[in-house]
Amino acid sequence: MLEPSSDLNVEPYWLPFTPNRYFKRQPKIVVRAEGAYYEMADGKRLFDCLSGLWCCPLGHAHRGIADALARQVLELDYAPAFNIGHPKAFRLAERIAAMAPSGLTHVFFANSGSEAVDSALKIALAYHRYRGEATRTRFVGRERGYHGVGFGGMSVGGMPANRKMFSPLMLPGVDHLSDTRRGGRSFVRGQPQTGVELADELERIVALHDPSNIAAVIVEPVAGSAGVLVPPVGYLNRLREICTRYGILLIFDEVITGFGRLGTHFAAQRFGVTPDLITFAKAVTNGVVPMGGVIVRREIYDAFMTGGERAIELFHGYTYSGHPIAAAAGLAALDALVQPATLERVRLLEQVLENAVHSLVREGGVLDVRNIGLAAAVELEPDPGQPGLRAARVFDRGIAEGVLLRVTGDTVALAPPFISTDEEVRSMIEALRRAIRAAG
Numbered sequence: 001m002l003e004p005s006s007d008l009n010v011e012p013y014w015l016p017f018t019p020n021r022y023f024k025r026q027p028k029i030v031v032r033a034e035g036a037y038y039e040m041a042d043g044k045r046l047f048d049c050l051s052g053l054w055c056c057p058l059g060h061a062h063r064g065i066a067d068a069l070a071r072q073v074l075e076l077d078y079a080p081a082f083n084i085g086h087p088k089a090f091r092l093a094e095r096i097a098a099m100a101p102s103g104l105t106h107v108f109f110a111n112s113g114s115e116a117v118d119s120a121l122k123i124a125l126a127y128h129r130y131r132g133e134a135t136r137t138r139f140v141g142r143e144r145g146y147h148g149v150g151f152g153g154m155s156v157g158g159m160p161a162n163r164k165m166f167s168p169l170m171l172p173g174v175d176h177l178s179d180t181r182r183g184g185r186s187f188v189r190g191q192p193q194t195g196v197e198l199a200d201e202l203e204r205i206v207a208l209h210d211p212s213n214i215a216a217v218i219v220e221p222v223a224g225s226a227g228v229l230v231p232p233v234g235y236l237n238r239l240r241e242i243c244t245r246y247g248i249l250l251i252f253d254e255v256i257t258g259f260g261r262l263g264t265h266f267a268a269q270r271f272g273v274t275p276d277l278i279t280f281a282k283a284v285t286n287g288v289v290p291m292g293g294v295i296v297r298r299e300i301y302d303a304f305m306t307g308g309e310r311a312i313e314l315f316h317g318y319t320y321s322g323h324p325i326a327a328a329a330g331l332a333a334l335d336a337l338v339q340p341a342t343l344e345r346v347r348l349l350e351q352v353l354e355n356a357v358h359s360l361v362r363e364g365g366v367l368d369v370r371n372i373g374l375a376a377a378v379e380l381e382p383d384p385g386q387p388g389l390r391a392a393r394v395f396d397r398g399i400a401e402g403v404l405l406r407v408t409g410d411t412v413a414l415a416p417p418f419i420s421t422d423e424e425v426r427s428m429i430e431a432l433r434r435a436i437r438a439a440g
């Protein structure tokens with residue numbers, strides 16, 4: 001039964017990353033979702049402009065996933081994650097490794113992007129220790145990077161607001177590269193041609209600390225949460241070269257870019273750069289069940305497989321690592337996500353989105369438009385002294401226009417479902433245009 005929002009007691013629930021008091025004065029409640037649309041309690045339909053939170057590329061109420069989940073609940077609803085296995089976790093690991101760049105062969109499961117990132121950081125530290133390089137404990141992240149909200153991910157991340165309150169307990173020994181937008185041109189379609197030298201900052205950091213102290217560099221290939229910051233041509237290759245030269249692990253956080261968002265299985269393949277570890281989450285189950293994980297190079301896995309055979313190699317894991325329901329959802333989601341036709345569709349829609357979103361260039365108050373794959377961002381000029389307020393008005397106005405937008409700061413991020421039609425993508429941009437104009 002649909003519950004009208006007016007009947008809800010909205011007080012006890014503390015919403016994440018939300019201005020709770022404002023929200024609770026006029027709650028926005030969705031009650032159903034199907035395909036590329038949410039439905040609100042009053043029956044209003046909203047186009048899902050960010051595929052949930054980047055996690056539902058196949059749209060909602062996907063029949064194949066729903067059926068797989070229903071079967072799995074009755075077949076095997078839970079299996080302990082430690083010392084025992086169940087077939088679907090192995091099958092899913094095999095499928096994910098097969099989609100990954102060659103050389104990345106083993107998958108560790110977690111339940112979210114944040115857990116995936118913290119797992120990757122721990123694997124990197126332990127790997128160096130196993131190889132007798134225990135001094136390699138430092139990490140390098142990037143300004144405006146988002147790697148979730150665990151203490152590890154928050155520390156290597158570069159979102160000032162996320163770090164501010166927790167500053168005293170940030171991981172020690174973390175440096176940050178400049179973000180890839182710094183000093184670049186606005187309104188670039190796809191990858192900027194300039195800015196590759198930003199990667200050379202890594203040389204400076206390595207020289208400062210000495211390579212023997214650095215464990216890993218972690219970056220999003222495309223910084224998503226900060227508003228689709230696209231890497232300059234050659235930038236990721238140069239990070240790769242520097243990491244290889246100094247024995248530093250390179251981690252790509254592909255929580256947003258993984259599973260087709262850029263028209264390839266992983267961003268690593270789109271950019272032709274192979275990292276040592278990839279973190280994933282979100283789209284792996286089409287967002288239906290929480291799941292995350294880390295894909296690692298064979299040499300990394302092998303480095304742990306030493307010592308007594310009865311000894312646990314990695315003292316790390318979660319009650320729900322490789323959960324049967326999540327694994328079933330993952331297998332069903334990958335059935336569709338792995339299809340060449342799906343990736344082909346993303347590539348075609350990329351052009352539609354690029355042309356449509358760049359038509360906003362001349363709208364008043366638009367400072368920048370960026371895009372790559374089926375992802376784009378529109379950066380708005382902030383209201384004087386009140387960052388975020390203008391975009392918040394655009395968000396509210398978007399609902400009136402029939403679109404569920406995602407705003408961070410004064411940037412609107414767009415990542416429609418892969419199942420969107422060309423017309424829906426164009427209509428989404430027109431609705432955004434009207435919302436920007438109406439929000440003033």
Ligand code: PLP
Pocket residue numbers: 111112113114115117146147148149220224225253254255256281282
């Ligand atoms: N890493 C990246 C690149 C992300 O975009 C996100 C979430 O948006 C995370 C990590 C954290 O994921 P979660 O919210 O599932 O913990």
